[in-house]
Amino acid sequence: DTPIGLVDLIGRMLQKDPSDRIGSIRLVGAELENLLAKQVGDAPVMPRITTETPRPIAIRHNLPADTTPFVGRDPELIELHRLVTSSKIRLVTIVAPGGMGKTRLALELGHQFAGLSHETDLHSEQRIYWQHGVFFVALAPLHNPDDIIGAIGNAVGYTFQTGEDNKAQLQTFLSDKHLLLILDNFEHLLAGATLVDDLLTHAPNIKIIVTSRVRLNLTSENLFTLEGMDFPDWETPEDALTYSAVKLFMQSAVRARPDFELHPEHLAYVARICRLVDGLPLAILLAASWIEMLSPQEIADEISKSLDFLQSNMRDLPERHQSIRAVFDYSWNLLDATERIAFMNLAIFSGGFTREAAQKAVGASLRVLTGLVNASLIRRSP
Numbered sequence: 001d002t003p004i005g006l007v008d009l010i011g012r013m014l015q016k017d018p019s020d021r022i023g024s025i026r027l028v029g030a031e032l033e034n035l036l037a038k039q040v041g042d043a044p045v046m047p048r049i050t051t052e053t054p055r056p057i058a059i060r061h062n063l064p065a066d067t068t069p070f071v072g073r074d075p076e077l078i079e080l081h082r083l084v085t086s087s088k089i090r091l092v093t094i095v096a097p098g099g100m101g102k103t104r105l106a107l108e109l110g111h112q113f114a115g116l117s118h119e120t121d122l123h124s125e126q127r128i129y130w131q132h133g134v135f136f137v138a139l140a141p142l143h144n145p146d147d148i149i150g151a152i153g154n155a156v157g158y159t160f161q162t163g164e165d166n167k168a169q170l171q172t173f174l175s176d177k178h179l180l181l182i183l184d185n186f187e188h189l190l191a192g193a194t195l196v197d198d199l200l201t202h203a204p205n206i207k208i209i210v211t212s213r214v215r216l217n218l219t220s221e222n223l224f225t226l227e228g229m230d231f232p233d234w235e236t237p238e239d240a241l242t243y244s245a246v247k248l249f250m251q252s253a254v255r256a257r258p259d260f261e262l263h264p265e266h267l268a269y270v271a272r273i274c275r276l277v278d279g280l281p282l283a284i285l286l287a288a289s290w291i292e293m294l295s296p297q298e299i300a301d302e303i304s305k306s307l308d309f310l311q312s313n314m315r316d317l318p319e320r321h322q323s324i325r326a327v328f329d330y331s332w333n334l335l336d337a338t339e340r341i342a343f344m345n346l347a348i349f350s351g352g353f354t355r356e357a358a359q360k361a362v363g364a365s366l367r368v369l370t371g372l373v374n375a376s377l378i379r380r381s382p
Contacts, residue, residue, distance in 0.1 A: 006035055060133035061114040062155055063107060067316075070108050071251055072229055072244025073101070080109055080224055084180070084207060085129075089222050090200050093186075093210040096226035097376040098320060098327035099282025102211035105226065106182050109209070110134050113180060132179040140185040140318065145192025152181065152199075167195070174203035186212040187334055193218060213331055215374045225379075228279025232271040240267045245274035245284055252288035260291055269296035276303045277310070282321055286310040331377060342368045343377060352381065 009031050083092045094102045114134045135155040142151060149166050153159075158173050160166050183196070193216040196208055200220060210216060215223060231245035240246050241262070249270055253260045262270065273296065277283035289312050290299050302309040311323030320330040335343065345362035346353065358364045372378045 003035060009035070059114045059130050060157075061110070061116070061135065063110050063114060063116065063134065063136050066107075066111070068255075069251065070104065071248045073105055073108070076105060076226065077109060077112075080105065081112070083222055083224060084109065084113075084209060089207075091196065091208050091210070091216075091218065091220045092222050092224055093212055093216055094224045094226055095212060095215050095374075095376060097280075098213055098330055099280055099324070100226050100228070101281040102226055103184050104281075106184065106209050106211050107136065110136060110180065110182055129178055130180055132177040134180045134182070136182045136184065138184050139189055142189060145189045145195070148183075148189060148192045148195055152183075155181075167198070171199065171202035174199060174206055176205070177203060178205045179207075181206060181208045183208060183210045186210050186216065187214045190214060190216065213376050214334060217374070228277075229274075229281055229284070231274035231279045233275065240271055243274070245279045245281075246270055248281060248284050249274065249288045252285045253291040256289050257292045266296045269300045272300045273303060276300065277307075280324075282327065283307075283310050283324055286312050286324065289314065331375060334375060335371075335377075339368055339371050339375070343372055346372075346378070 009028070013028065080092065080094070083089050094106055096102050113130050133156065135152075137148075137151050137155045139148065139151065142148065149170055150160070153166070153170055153173075156173075156179070158170065160169055181199075186193070196210065196216065197218050197220060199206065200208065210221075215221065229244040229248060231243050232240050241250070250262055253262075273287050274284060277287065287299050287303060287310060290302075294302070307324045311325070313322070320326050332340065342358075342362060342364040346358060346364065348361065349357070353361075355366070355369060358369060359366070369378070373380060
């Protein structure tokens with residue numbers, strides 16, 4: 001009969017998951033010697049060598065740590081995960097207006113892929129596919145599309161050699177890598193969009209997530225349109241606290257005023273706040289920051305008077321997110337002159353318009369309307 005110890009040893013050697021196997025051939029040899037000594041009886045019996053199951057291989061990353069808990073967006077995460085892990089998809093662009101939470105959503109998925117999320121187990125396939133890392137590339141500080149190459153190289157830890165073409169060096173470095181790049185805030189660098197396509201062509205095993213207010217317009221691009229968080233669509237829902245927008249308001253309000261409690265009389269006004277801003281996460285955060293001075297009813301009343309009320313002096317918010325006005329101004333500056341004129345003229349419509357009406361009433365061509373859709377300033381109803 002085969003010794004039980006040998007069966008056990010073989011079983012541990014043949015584990016499907018590499019992280020569950022014996023760590024080295026030296027340890028296998030040591031256990032075999034011990035088993036042989038037991039069988040022949042002419043050597044002292046050595047205590048069985050126990051080997052700890054190796055911890056899962058850590059995935060390299062440069063992802064910034066969360067400073068606040070991630071709230072909601074479960075359906076969006078599931079769908080984004082499906083897109084990014086599809087064998088037929090290499091490039092996913094998360095498109096939405098400013099303040100919609102594009103960066104936070106991409107980072108949360110990155111945390112899951114890197115095994116940093118408490119909700120996600122790091123499977124062996126995941127360790128193999130992202131074996132060379134998950135990397136975040138902040139593009140907001142850049143002003144020149146030519147600087148994208150250096151930003152990516154810096155994120156993945158590559159040192160460029162002087163006297164050689166940086167783009168060619170980066171393509172060669174990435175050519176045999178299995179990794180994920182998150183290119184954040186691409187909208188002001190669209191002239192550099194072809195670089196994304198070049199990297200995908202020269203590095204067949206990398207995938208790229210882009211966050212942008214404007215689509216890249218690449219044939220390989222798969223759009224993921226992000227909209228507002230779910231919110232109550234009537235004044236006094238009994239299940240208000242189950243909505244992501246309300247959860248985000250509460251989380252933000254408690255940070256601003258630790259003793260704040262949501263009483264039944266507040267529910268209608270918190271629901272109204274979320275509805276007035278159409279579930280926009282940044283607007284909810286800015287609204288909740290006023291809870292130290294104002295009641296939920298007063299905050300809702302101020303928002304209904306003017307969205308300019310939604311502003312903050314929080315130092316960790318970028319300038320473009322300091323107010324809803326700043327969010328709009330940033331997107332406005334990305335438009336060309338023709339798009340700006342058309343967008344202003346479209347203000348004559350209330351509650352939406354048809355393509356034909358926009359073309360006849362304000363002379364907005366289909367190309368201009370498409371540009372405004374791509375800039376996340378208007379959206380097409382299903």
